[in-house]
Amino acid sequence: MIDPRLTGHVAVVTGANQGIGAAIAVALATQGVSVLATYLRMDPAARTDDPSFPAQYGRLRAQSADSVVDRIVAAGGKAVAVEADLADPAVPARLFDEAAASFGPVDILVNNASGWFADTFRPDSRDRFGRPLTAVDAHTVDRQFAVDARAPALMIAEFARRHVARKATWGRIIGLTSGGPHGFPQEVSYGAAKAAQENYTLSAAAELGPYGVTANTVHPPVTDTGWVTPEVAEAFAGSSPPRRVARPEDVAEVVVLLAAHQSRYVTGQVVRMT
Template identity: 60%
Template sequence: MTSDHTAIVTGANHGIGAATAEALARRGCAVLCTYLRVADPEDPGIPRTFRDNRAADAAAVIARIEGNGGTASAVEADLSDPATPVRLFDIAEDRFGPVDVLVNNATGWLADTFGAAATDRAGRTLQPVTAETWTRQFTVDAMGAALMIAEFARRHIARQATWGRIIGLTSGGQLGFPEEVSYGAAKAAQENYTMSAALELARYGVTANMVYPPVTDTGWVTDAVREQVANSPTLIHIATPQQVADVIAYLASDEAALITTNVITLR
C-alpha cells in the first residue's frame, strides 16, 4: 500500500476503528476518520472508560497518526442519516483523493433481548427489543454500511478504477446473538451486503471481506467478561484493538488480492 490510497474508516474515534486508522496510516494510506460521539447512560456492567471512549472525538487519533508522519483528518457524522455517505466521500476526495479503501467499523451497539432478564451474563443492562432498538441498530450497522458500500461502488465504477478494498466487522453467528439480538441481526445483514459486493464488484478489482474479531478489549472488558472467556470452549483470546487492526490492514493490502467473499473469524 502506498500514499496513493485513501481510506474511510468509520467509528474511528476509539477501539478497533482508531487502531485500524493508525495501522492504515502506517502503511502510507491517507485516512478519513469518521465517528459519532455517543453519550451512554450509566451502567454498572460497563466500565466508565468505555463510555468515555465512545463520547470522545477523534482528535487524539489524528494527533497520533500525524505524530508518526501519517496523513489523516476527522469528521463527525451520523451514519443513520442517509445523506451521510455522499458527504463523507465528498470530504475524503476533496482532502485526499478518490477513496479505494472502505472500513465499515461503526456500530450503533446496544444490548437488547427477547427474554425477561434485566442484565446479561456480564452484568450489562438489557433492553427489550422495540422499534427504537431495532432502528438504532439497523440504521447504522445495516443501512449505513450498505449505503457506504453503494457510494464506494458508484464512484469506483465511474472513474474506471481497478483496485479497491471493502472490509466490515461482524459479530453473532448462525444461531443469532442472544442478549444482543438486534446487533447480531444487523451485522448479519451487513455480512450479506458485503458478500454481494464482493461478487458484484470483483470485475472492477474490488475485494470485500468481513472480520469477526474475538472478544476485544476496547475498554468494556471486565473481570466478569474475562471469566467468561476463560471458561468458554470457543473463546480463546482477548485481543487488543491493534491485533484486530493488523488483520484489517492486511486485507487492505496488495498481498491480500486473492482474499475475498470471506468472513474471517479471529480467535
C-alpha cells in the same frame, strides 16, 4: 519485509475515535494510506445504570477522533477526522466528498462503526454480565439496523458508484462483524444487523469483483476496547474452550492484511479470528 503496496491509497474508516476503528486508522496510515476517520461521540451519562460499563470506556466513547489524527500526523501520516451520525442516510455522500477534497478518491472502505446495545426476546432485565437489556421492539430494531446494516450498505453503494464512474481498477471493502448467522442471544438486533452487513459485503464481493474490488469481513475475537471488565475477562477465560481477549491492534493487523496487495485474490470471505 513484505510491502503491502498501500502507499498513496485513501481510506474511510468509520467509528475511528477509539478501539478497533482507531487502531485500524493508525495501522493503515502507518502503511502510507491517507485516512478519513469518522466518529460519533456518545454520552456516557446515558449508561449510568450499567454497572458493567467502565467509566474509562465511557470517556473513550465520548471523545473525538482528534487524538487519533494527531497521532497519525505526528508519525508523518495523513488523516482528518469528521464527526457524523451514520444513521443519517445523507452522510455517506458527505464523507466521500470530504475524503476526496482532502486526499483524493476513496479506494479503501472500512465499515467498523456500531450502534451497539443489547435487546432480547426474553423478559430478562439484565444479561449475563449485568448489563441492562431492552425488549425487542420497532425502536430497537430500527436503531440497530440504521447504523450496523443500512449505513454500511449505503457506504458500499457510494463507494461502488464513485469507483465505477471514475473507471477505477483497485478497491478494498472491509467490514467488521460479530455474532453471525446462528443468532446472538441477548444482543439479538445487533447480531441480526451484523449478519445483514456480512451479506451486503459478500454481495459486493460478487458484484464488484469485475471492477477490481475485493470485499471481506473480519470477525474479531472478544476485543478489549475498554469495555472488558475483570468479570467479563474471567467469564471468557473460563469458557470451553477458553477464549482469548484480543487487543484492537491485533484486529487492525488483519484489516491491513486484507487491504494489502498480497490479498488481491482474497474476496467474499468472513475471516474469523479466534
